[in-house]
Each structure stands twice: as structure tokens, then as C-alpha cells.
Amino acid sequence: MRFAVEVRQGRERALEFAAVLKTIIAADGGEVVGTGGEKPDMVLAVGGDGTMLAAVQIALRADVPVLGFNLGTVGFLTEAEPDQAESVVRRLMAGDYQLDERMTVSATVGQKSATGVNDVVVEKVDSQRLVDLEVNIDGSRFLTYRADGLIVSTPTGSTAYSFSAGGPLVDPDLEALVLAPVAAHSLFDRPLVFPSSTHIEITVGTDRPVKVSVDKISLGHLTIGDRVEVTRGSSPARFVTFGNRKFPALVTEKFGLR
Secondary structure, eight states, rough: OOOEEETTTTTTHHHHHHHHHHHHHTTTOOOOOOTTTSSSSSSEEEEHHHHHHHHHHHHHTTTTTTTEEOOSSOOOSSSSOGGGHHHHHHHHHHTOHHHEEEEEEEEEEEEEEEEEEEEEEESSSSSSSSSEEEEETTTEEEEEEESSSEEEEEEGGGGGHHHHTTOOOOOOTTTTEEEESSSSSOOOOOOEETTTTOOOOEOSSSSSOOOOOOOEEOOOOOOTTTTEEEOSSSSSSEEESSSOOOHHHHHHEEEEEO
16 A cells, blocks of 8 residues: 655654555555555644645545544644554554545636635635625625625634634535635625535725635735636545544634533
């Protein structure tokens, strides 16, 4: 079995664990391949949720599943802890795992597009000035937000930036798009949950520039009249799971609610 390993760079603990992980894989008869070389059978992430997002990009391009070892602070997207490395690799090699499909979200700006598992963020460039963002839903005018920005997240991404902006936590077993304004200076500032089939179009309504990103991948800057189209991604991300955690238990664990 071939594994690509995505590591949180600049963090000594992650680099040290990655070296140990590669040794365990080799000892169990597996192979580690470069992320830009031979196609892997699975992508392993060593770090926190940011590393997982990078690993998901590799996995989506290769059409393979991804599993994360948590060496971050929260690790909502990761499945295993470092001290489980030997047992995890053994189970992976034996095929003793399940796959959890997570819907993705895509954004298109002109000829450029990107897909991610967390969110699309449209936000101001100038930290001192608000922007007007006009929203159309399925081709019909909805409303204009005067705000720092807008987030369109998947259920998986509802635990990330969307949550910090006041959005709901959504069980990833559901399929939906969550629209959450960031620091809205508008009468209506509540987050909204739409079916996953919804087509969301966001147009810049002022001459103040905004930037667009998908899971932190930049799609560049927009100015007045420019728009970004947001839809469900064409393919899901596949997360490796050992079937031992439900979403409510994960929330209480990660937020320290017990």
C-alpha cells in the first residue's frame, strides 16, 4: 500500500513524528511516495486541521482517501493521535477501516476555480473599510450584506471560520451550504442554511477590493462588479474513519464540554 504523507512544516514535533510514521509504514510492508510523484493509495496528514486541508487537496486530485494524525490544537478533521500510529498503520494495511464521504464546495471566479472541503471565504482586503456584497440565490436577488465578508461553508467547515462568525455547527452526515456573514453592519445578520444543490452568486457592490479563497487557496482579488459563483463540489472528499466517534461526542471532546 502506498501512502503520501503531508506534514506540517516548521513544527519540529510534526517532522519528528512523520519520520517515525514512515519507519512504521516501511516495517509493515507499506511504501511512502512523494506527493508529486507516484499515485498513492491514501494520503496521511501529520499536523492540525490546516495540514488536513492541504492533504485533502492532494487526495482530491488523486481520488484517494485521507487520514489525519492530530498534532494541532483542535483537530476536528483528524482521526488519530500520534500514540496510535502502530495500530493505525496495521489497520490501514489490513483494510480494517471505513470511509466517510464529505461533501465539498467549489468557487469559480472568471476562468479560475477551486474546490475544498471546508469553505469559500469572500472578505475585505482593507481592514478599515467594510464592503458591500450582493447575494443571488439560485438566480434570484436575495440581499446585500455590508460586512467584513461572507463565508459559505460545508457541514465539515461549519466547525471552522463559519462557527467563529456565529454560524451553526452542522453534522457532516448532512449535506448543506451555510451562508454566514462576518461582522455584518446590516439589519439582517443571521447565518442561513441552504440545500447542497443551491447556487450562490456573490457580487462586489463597492469599489473596495475583496479577496476570495477556498480552504485558504487564493482565487485572487475582486473589485466592483466582479462576482464569485459558489456551488457544491462535483466530487466528495473521503475521510478514513475507524467508526468510533459520532458528531455530538466529537463536539463535546473538541470543545472541552465535559
